[in-house]
Amino acid sequence: MSVTTACVLVAASLTGYFYYRALDERIKREDVDAGLGTDRPPETGALNVLLIGSDSREGNNKRYGAKSQGLGERSDTLMMLHISPDRDKAIVISFPRDAMVSMPQCDRPGGGVIAAGLRQINSAFNDGGAACAIKTIEAVTDIHINHFVKVDFTGFKGIVDNIGGIEICLPKGVDDPKAKFVLGPGKHVVNGEQALGYVRTRYKLGDGSDLSRIQRQQVFVSKVLEKVTDGGLLTEPDKLDGFLKAATSAVTVDRGLTLSRMLDIATSVKGLTAKELKGITVPVEAYPADKNRVQFKEPEARQFFDRIRDDVEVSTTPTASASAAPKITHEQVRVQVFNGSGEGGRATQVADELTAQGFVVTHVGNVAPTEVTAIRYGKKDAEGAAYAGTVAARLSKDKRTPTAGKIRPLTLEARTPKAQAPTGPVVQLVIGTDWPGVRVASAIPDSLKGKVVDSSTNPCL
Incomplete structure (x- = not known):
């Protein structure tokens, strides 16, 4: 998260190229490509960054456990x-340690390999470093990871200190010597040291579980982003300079996260604020073999990962008439869905997915197999392009340009529409073997x- 917000600020900074270069030289980079192999999930246009909190006790982190140095x-x-x-929505997905x-199987830093097997998820980083952590997350989610960012204790503190602290709320007083966190109940603005204790404490706050701590960390991340984007930092050059220097000094990233890449990301996400950020924990359940462990809850976890992966780019090219027309809502569109994919039940499945997003599906049916998915509207329907474009925008690839022509009298099976069905143009969706899928809302x-x-989450809870 620190690198993401830093990118936004770099893009908005009043300084120039040489300042950027100076910041770039502060960032530690690690080459992980060799450890990832070539059998990776495909990219979808989304930006996925793995955020790793390191508990290294080296250097300035010695005070958090000198006996752990060298381990x-x-x-x-x-x-x-x-x-x-x-680039209009952001989700922070937490994986319980x-x-x-x-x-x-992963390469072991320094030589050798780590055998594939059932292990606790944080052991991927513990034993195999950032490359193994990325490889493991990709394996269990089937989601492509574009970059990684690692932050240690000292780096975390520096970031919080340089944004002037973060307001937290404690439902009760906490005295946790292990996390070096002692604070009374109520609202407080915490500095870096206290903030670190707040996100680390586990057994003295909440129900003592890692899941409770994760939720607290997600609230904190939201508050940090809110402070950075909405707290006036961009208008105060001295504070901005201090934050950028702290953020860039605090992290280790992959070699692909270059200065130019950061600026590209910054430009693409400059409209995002804390309001667009959602935090969610992967659904888990008790692990039968060990009450102190959990496992992903199925099918919920798999369905969640599928939806993240299907959140793919939509870049339909509207016709001139569509771009000039007023926006058409899903509820205004009548759709006939036809299956030409050769896969049984596909029309009903797609109809249900479109209905769930508000479209009024009036008919479903089957047609002869066709390779190319098509969206059709009547040539004489003046508003047809806009209505068809609304359907096209919900497909998962940008190859579907609506076509004007004669609405074919295909085999129909009526579905029960809403009580007050719309009266606008009818759109036909013909599903081909190249069916891209319905983009999730x-x-x-x-x-x-x-x-x-x-x-909007209440931090006092």
Whole structure:
């Protein structure tokens, strides 16, 4: 998250190229490409960044456990920042450190390999470094990771200090010597040291579980983004300079996250604010073999990952008449859905998906197999292009340009429309063997909506 917000600020900074170069030289980079292999999930246009919280005790982190020096680093925090292809939504997905997953074979830093097997998810980073963590997350989610960002204790503190602290709220007083966090109940503005204790404490706040701590971390991330984007930092050059220097000094990233790449990302996400950020934890359940561990809950976890992966870019090319017409809502569009894919039941499935998004599907049916998915509207329907374009915008690829022509009298099976069905032009969707899928309206399923953390979440809870 620190690199993402830093990117936004770099893009808005009043300084120039040489300042950017100076910032860039502060960033530590690690080459992970060799450890990832070539069998990876495809890119979809989304931006997925793996955020790793390192508990390294080296250097300035010695005070958090001198006895752990020389023993490497572990990850108690593992999150994936998913920014939609259209760069209009952001989700922070947290992976509980205690989750048992099937870890793929990884290269061991310094030589040798780590055998594939069932392991606790944070052991991927603990034993195999950032490359193994990326490889493991890709294996269990089938989602392509574009970049990684690692932040240690000292770096985290520096970022919080340079934005002037963050307001938190405690439902009760906390005294946790292990996390170095002692604070009374109520609202407080915490500095870097206190903030670190707040996000690290586990057994003295909440129910003592990692899941409770994760939710607290997500609230904190939302508050940091709110402070950075809405707190006036951009208009105060001295504070901005301090924050940028702290952020760039605090992180280790992959070599692909170059200066130019950061500026490209910054430009694409400059409209995002804390209000667009959602936090969600991967659905889990008790792990039968060990009460201190959890496992992904199925099918909920798989469905969640599928929706994240299907949140793909939409870049339809509207016709001139469509661009000039007023926006058409889903509820205004009557759709006939026909299956030419050769896969049984596809028309009904697609009709249900479109209905769930508000479209009025009046008929379904089957047609002879066809390779190319098509969207048709009547040549004489003056508003047809706009209505068809609304359907096209919900498909998962940008190859579907609506076509004006004669609405074919295809085999129809009537569906029960809404009580007051719209009266506008009819649109026909013919599903081919290249069917791209219906773009999900939200990457977070309805079953998980009640577990979302966002800018409206009450931190005092």
